[in-house]
Amino acid sequence: MTNLSPRQQQILEFLRAFIEEHDYPPSIRDIQEGCGISSTSVVDYNLRKLEEKGYIRRDREISRGIELLGARGRRPRIIEVPLLGTIAAGQPIPVPTSDRWAADAEDYVPVTEDMVRGRTNVFALRVRGKSMIEDLIDDGDIVFLEPTRHADDGDRVAVWLKDRGEVTLKRIYRENGRIRLQPANSTMEPIYTTPDNVEIQGRFISSIRPSD
Amino acid sequence: MTNLSPRQQQILEFLRAFIEEHDYPPSIRDIQEGCGISSTSVVDYNLRKLEEKGYIRRDREISRGIELLGARGRRPRIIEVPLLGTIAAGQPIPVPTSDRWAADAEDYVPVTEDMVRGRTNVFALRVRGKSMIEDLIDDGDIVFLEPTRHADDGDRVAVWLKDRGEVTLKRIYRENGRIRLQPANSTMEPIYTTPDNVEIQGRFISSIRPSD
DNA sequence: GCGCCGTCCGAACGGATGTTCGCGGCAACG
């Protein structure tokens, strides 16, 4: 593989930094100034080299028509998951239907598509409480759920407890006629209830710790 | 909240599609042509409106100086996590050190920073096998680990089994002098071994199902 | 009608920007 000259590495690094900051690519003269190059033709020359070597793609004759390629430039596809509310709080959460769920969103959580791969209708909930701490779900985390009405034993599910009027996130187990809702926190006791008192809202897929 | 005129919605949608496709913003004349508008000044007029209403940000006098703002335009910070190899295979995995770990990467996995929030030195491994299926980790998934030498009971860890010469991902439990490595798969038996035979390589943080 | 306002139109201006061309330095090589 052909190597890069120092100048070319410098330009490539400048490209990354500039796009990161501005969300649009630099002009040739931006690169010239940013890299301390005395002529635009030098920039053009090296950009051609970078294109030959497959590091960038250029749309000729178009200003700022530079795209970064390769592993560090590949931009993953971003999915906006609707954030519908908070779980383990006193409010019921409507199970979204495919056509109207987005309307209830209070916000959207951008994630890479890998987080929800192969699933549609995924929605997000903010977590309150530490009842699932041993499943790496902490207070303030965001969980992604897929809407479903049924679950297998041991699944982490959001369940609507009719008698308490609230939704909670627990592992679910069916034990000779009753339901055990098991927190992933050894300091907390499981909830025992009856099948007709619970309504499964969604099944846990993954979680993140939001940055803000 | 001020609403958007049809023209403004149209332009906003065009902006998203164009950036999605090209990785750089359109020029005013690109928008003009793409939206079937007869004059650049109309585009400029509506872009000003969109800026007033907070949907975009413009760098004046700069070609293609348009940034999308708001929930659908906010681009999450992408972290490139080095993918160091495959786990549950016959090869040992070197625990990365802060200065040389990236050199061993065979690839990089782009994820939102939420996935590894607050952690540095996170690395990724491809999973082979279904031993952790009940922890939502399937064959082919990618797991993110933070390098560590110790873990608490019940943690999911990557451990190096000296006698077998392989690394595996299991839940770890210390039981009166010996180690139990528990798969999250009810059809599989735990591995019992001794503390001096295991070497913890990293602690599980999260996982994704890659798209390709 | 009259004025006001939001929106759109067409054209022109001038700066921003990609491209090209001739020239020069420099190292490698015969």
Add this chain to the structure above:
DNA sequence: CGTTGCCGCGAACATCCGTTCGGACGGCGC
């Protein structure tokens, strides 16, 4: 030494592109 290839320099050129200006159209209130 002459040639070749790589790289850099400066200037000129032709577009590209954001901006501005005068004008027009239609809805609305007085």
